[in-house]
Amino acid sequence: MTTLKLPTNGVPQEKLISMMRDFRADDSDWKNAKTWSLVYYAGEGLTDLLKEAYGMFFCENALNPMAFPSLRKFETEVVAMTADLLNGGPEAAGNMTSGGTESIFLGVLAARERARAERPQINSPEMVLPTTAHASFYKAAHFLGVKPVTIPIGADYRADVEAARSAVNDNTILMVGSAPCYPYGVVDPIPELAKVAMERGINFHVDACLGGFMLPFLKRLGHKITEFDLGVPGVTSVSADLHKYGYSAKGASTIIFRDASFRRHQYFIHTDWPGGVYASPTMTGTRPGGAIAAAWAALKHLGEEGYLHLASITIETTKKLIEGINSITGLRVMGKPDMSTFAFDSDEVNVYLLADAMEARGWHLDRLQLPPALHLIVTQSHSGIVGPFLEDLAAATAELTKQGKTEATGMAALYGMIGTMPDRGAAHEIVLGVLDDLFKHKPQ
Ligand SMILES: Cc1ncc(COP(=O)(O)O)c(C=O)c1O
Structure with missing residues (x-):
């Protein structure tokens, strides 16, 4: 591990906040509903109240x-x-x-x-x-x-x-x-x-x-x-x-x-x-x-009325997404989801490559395994992006189908390999290495 010392003198507040803002540049864009898990956002009004x-x-x-x-x-x-x-x-x-x-x-x-x-x-x-x-x-x-x-x-x-x-x-x-x-x-x-x-x-x-x-x-x-x-x-x-x-x-x-x-x-x-x-x-x-x-x-603050409203938008959005995904040739929603969380897989494209292709378009999708699939947790904030998301998903799927590309690199390769390794002990070792690396301090 490289060492990092406490700064001798404290960084002034304004500079610090500005630095922290800059560090966010590569974070997932949850506010524009580009992520499908991790953040459940009900809008600025409620967020302000929560902060207060x-x-x-x-x-x-x-x-x-x-x-x-x-x-x-x-x-x-x-x-x-x-x-x-x-x-x-x-x-x-x-x-x-x-x-x-x-x-x-x-x-x-x-x-x-x-x-x-x-x-x-x-x-x-x-x-x-x-x-x-x-x-x-x-x-x-x-x-x-x-x-x-x-x-x-x-x-x-x-x-x-x-x-x-x-x-x-x-x-x-x-x-x-x-x-x-x-x-x-x-x-x-x-x-x-x-x-x-x-x-x-x-x-x-x-x-x-x-x-x-x-x-x-x-x-x-x-x-x-x-x-x-x-x-x-x-x-x-x-x-x-x-x-x-x-x-x-x-x-x-x-x-x-x-x-x-x-x-x-x-x-x-x-x-x-x-x-x-x-x-x-x-x-x-x-x-x-x-x-x-x-x-x-x-x-x-939300009360029954607020939660009913949020649930109603979320489930309508989910319905549109499920219909849209099922209508993309090669993709298929798995089972009959009971609420607003679901997975889809494909017999025609490598879904891990599809996740990488969507990532390149700014969408962060979670990857499932055993069997390989992609995962969505829908919230009310996705109601405004159903169209652009489905368009990108259809385009990325069509591209991969046309290329007939199955050989994976990067994240797709890692997920593909871990999911299919018959030796689960070896898979465990690989993930240990990934964790060690993730939490290692790297000077920038
Ligand atoms: C069904 C289910 N149970 C438990 C958890 C764990 O929750 P947490 O990440 O808040 O610890 C999750 C997280 O996604 C979940 O989806």
Whole structure:
């Protein structure tokens, strides 16, 4: 690593801000809706409000809710409103977290700890999850010493219930379903899966990180949506991200349990510390007050009417994009997406080359693997770019088809290689190298 020293004298504010502006030059252009993930933007009005709310509580720390009753009010109200949206009864209990990964981590932790308390004979806990469950479940499993047991999906890209039933055994502490899954945007058969979990007396976590603030509104708009939330018997916890379709500031998600007895298993308490009695509801210690305040402001400001409006624009935009992509010769949307996230693949062009070609036109598309596909998360901000995006996509596809080019270079080569390497250990090594390189300081 090359060294970088702190500047001897501080850089003046104006110069610094100007430098930081310049550094953004190569960043993805989310504001003009050129990205299809990472940023959920509901316009300048809401963004200004989020900044103001965040700024107002910028210094406050929700580590100790007794010190900041305002933050406690915000968090408990955000959780109560979310629980209501997700059909939790008056007994529902939850917390705000830093994001989907932390919420999922807590769902897995609570299941493991419940099993430790109620089924101490289990030495090697397992969780059953579809291949399409978010990678953060594997991360949580890795951190928490839980074995992930993966079950296949059907031709419709939804979890196979019979496979799930067969995978459950005496060591299973948790079953998982997504609403919807990240790759294909379809909701798993939650009622059927949760029934299996209930029969076995184990936790069932629904990952509604993407759908938690979209599916309830689509339902109200008359869309047919599989039941997926705490209204389903057997569902014990749901994660729903405020910083996705809740359109809040980053660093905000929720985990909601059926009741406080399930939530207790996520708490960490250390009563014998010279530093005082330490009680922490979630994974992090210090929790930024700004993210909590901004989430409260988003929910209160948008209200049901605001979210319905955003959901309606988003789903109409998604419909146009799906129709448009399916009408481009060679491209095909995979399955029947339930909301505004989906993937498309192709038998005729190498989709990784297509992603590179779109990148050259300024569009940042996410790449999927197993099988190769490209991915879109649609938000209201894409409503203004459907035409230009589809035109570019059609032109890039036609060019690649004409060239008959399949040999990949750059990003396409990397993705193609990693996805098809039979030796997954070697693939792991390559990705380790990529990460090392990404986080290496390079003098410029
Ligand atoms: C379905 C799903 N679950 C969980 C996550 C993880 O959320 P986060 O990136 O906020 O940790 C994501 C992120 O895209 C997701 O799509």
